[in-house]
Amino acid sequence: MKLKKFLIFTFIIINFIYINQSYSIEPDVFVQSTVNRASEALNNKYSKEEKIEKLKQIASETVDIKGIGYYTLGAYRKNMSENEINQYEILFEQYFLKSFSSRLAEYSNPEIEVVSKKELNKNYTMVSSVLVGTEQRPEVKIDWRIYKKKPENPLIRDLIIEGLSLARTQKEEFSSIIQSNDGDMNALFSTLKEFIK
Amino acid sequence: MLATNVSAGTDGENSLSKKNSGEVKDCFEGVNRATFKLNQVLDGVIFEPIAKAYRVLPSPVRNGTSNALDNLSTLVTIPNNILQGEFKRAGVNTGRFIVNTTVGVVGIFDVAKKIGFTEYEKEDYGQTLGVMGIGPGCYVVLPVLGPSTIRDTAGSFANILGGDAWYNVTIANDTKHFSDFDYYSSRASSGIDFRAKNIYSFENLEKNSIDFYASVRSLYLQDRQQKIANSNAITETQDDSDWEEIETQ
Numbered sequence: 001m002k003l004k005k006f007l008i009f010t011f012i013i014i015n016f017i018y019i020n021q022s023y024s025i026e027p028d029v030f031v032q033s034t035v036n037r038a039s040e041a042l043n044n045k046y047s048k049e050e051k052i053e054k055l056k057q058i059a060s061e062t063v064d065i066k067g068i069g070y071y072t073l074g075a076y077r078k079n080m081s082e083n084e085i086n087q088y089e090i091l092f093e094q095y096f097l098k099s100f101s102s103r104l105a106e107y108s109n110p111e112i113e114v115v116s117k118k119e120l121n122k123n124y125t126m127v128s129s130v131l132v133g134t135e136q137r138p139e140v141k142i143d144w145r146i147y148k149k150k151p152e153n154p155l156i157r158d159l160i161i162e163g164l165s166l167a168r169t170q171k172e173e174f175s176s177i178i179q180s181n182d183g184d185m186n187a188l189f190s191t192l193k194e195f196i197k
Numbered sequence: 198m199l200a201t202n203v204s205a206g207t208d209g210e211n212s213l214s215k216k217n218s219g220e221v222k223d224c225f226e227g228v229n230r231a232t233f234k235l236n237q238v239l240d241g242v243i244f245e246p247i248a249k250a251y252r253v254l255p256s257p258v259r260n261g262t263s264n265a266l267d268n269l270s271t272l273v274t275i276p277n278n279i280l281q282g283e284f285k286r287a288g289v290n291t292g293r294f295i296v297n298t299t300v301g302v303v304g305i306f307d308v309a310k311k312i313g314f315t316e317y318e319k320e321d322y323g324q325t326l327g328v329m330g331i332g333p334g335c336y337v338v339l340p341v342l343g344p345s346t347i348r349d350t351a352g353s354f355a356n357i358l359g360g361d362a363w364y365n366v367t368i369a370n371d372t373k374h375f376s377d378f379d380y381y382s383s384r385a386s387s388g389i390d391f392r393a394k395n396i397y398s399f400e401n402l403e404k405n406s407i408d409f410y411a412s413v414r415s416l417y418l419q420d421r422q423q424k425i426a427n428s429n430a431i432t433e434t435q436d437d438s439d440w441e442e443i444e445t446q
Contacts, residue, residue: 163420
C-alpha cells in the first residue's frame with residue numbers, strides 16, 4: 001500500500017515537473033515568435049487601422065504593460081493613493097497601446113532576426129536582434145528585456161533600440177511633466193487623456 | 198495588494214551614470230525649452246525641407262556624401278582615440294582614412310569597410326573628457342546645433358583650438374587649397390545628412406511623445422552614455438535596479 005502511494009506520488013511529481021518544463025518558453029523563441037506575428041500584422045495587405053488593431057492585440061498579449069507603467073512612474077508611485085494608481089493603470093494602458101501601435105504602424109514588412117540572448121538573472125533575459133537593413137534604412141540593433149518570472153508566460157518589458165531604452169525615455173518624459181507641474185499627478189493624467197483622444 | 202507588490206524606484210531624472218540618479222541637471226530648462234522651440238521652427242523652415250530634398254537624391258549620391266563626411270570626421274576621431282588610450286583603434290582609423298581618401302576617392306567609397314576594416318565609430322572631445330572622468334555638467338540646448346551638455350560643448354571648442362585637422366587646413370591656416378566655405382559646407386552637409394537619415398524617426402517620435410523636449414533630452418543623454426562607455430554590450434549601460442522591484446507576475 002505504501003509502495004503504491006509512493007509510486008502515485010512520484011508519478012504526480014514527475015508529471016508536474018514535465019508539464020512545467022514543457023510549457024516554459026525560451027525568451028529568444030518568444031521574441032522571434034512575437035516579431036513574426038508583428039511582421040504579419042504589418043503586411044501591406046492590411047489598412048493602417050487594421051495594422052494598429054492587430055498590433056494592439058499583440059502588445060496586450062506579449063507586453064507587461066502594467067509593469068512598464070509602474071516603472072515609468074518611478075518614485076512618484078510612493079505618494080499616490082490606490083485610487084490614483086487604479087486611474088493611472090487604465091490611462092497608461094490606453095496611452096501605451098496607442099503610442100506603441102502608432103510607432104510601429106509606420107513600418108512595412110519589417111524583417112527582424114534574433115541573434116543572441118543573455119540571462120541577466122532569474123527574472124530577466126536580454127534578447128538581441130537586428131532589424132534587417134533595406135535601401136531606405138540601415139540595419140538597426142534592437143534588444144528586448146524579457147521578464148520571465150513565469151517562464152511559461154514571458155513578457156516584454158523594454159525595447160532598447162541602438163542602446164536607447166524606450167522605457168527609460170518614457171520614464172523621463174513622464175517625470176518631466178510631473179516635475180514641471182510641481183508634482184501634480186493630475187497634470188500627467190490630463191496629458192495622457194489628451195494623447196489618448 | 199499594490200502596496201505589497203510595488204515599491205518605488207528612482208525619480209526618473211537624467212544621468213550619464215549607469216545608476217540614473219539625476220547627475221545631469223537641466224539647470225537652464227526654461228531657456229533650453231525656448232531654444233528647443235526656436236530650433237524646431239528653424240528645422241521646419243530650413244533643415245527639414247532641405248533634408249527631404251536631399252532624400253530625393255539617388256541613393257549612391259547620398260551614400261557617397263555620407264561616406265565622405267564620415268571620412269572627414271576620422272580626423273577628429275583619431276586624436277580622440279589616442280587621448281582615450283585606444284591606440285589600436287587609432288591605428289585602424291588612420292589606415293581607414295588613408296585607404297578611403299586615396300583608393301576611395303576622398304572618402305566617397307568606403308573601401309576600408311569592403312576590405313574588412315571594423316565598423317567605424319566616431320569619437321569627439323566631449324567623449325574623451327567623459328572617458329577621463331569629467332562629469333557632464335548641466336544639459337544645454339544650443340541654437341541650431343541642438344542638445345548638448347556643458348562638457349560636450351566645452352569639448353567641441355577643442356576642434357577650433359587645433360584639434361580638428363580639417364578645420365586647421367580650411368580655416369585656421371591659409372593653405373591655398375581649401376577655403377572657409379569648404380569647412381562650413383561640410384559641417385552643414387553633416388547636419389543635413391543626419392537629419393535626412395532620421396527624418397521619419399523624428400517625425401514618429403514627435404507624434405508619439407507627450408513631452409517631445411524631454412524625449413529628445415533623454416535620448417541624447419542615453420546616446421552619450423553609450424558612446425562614452427565605448428560599449429556595444431547593452432547590459433553594461435542599462436540600469437536593472439529599477440526593474441528588479443516591480444513584480445507583476
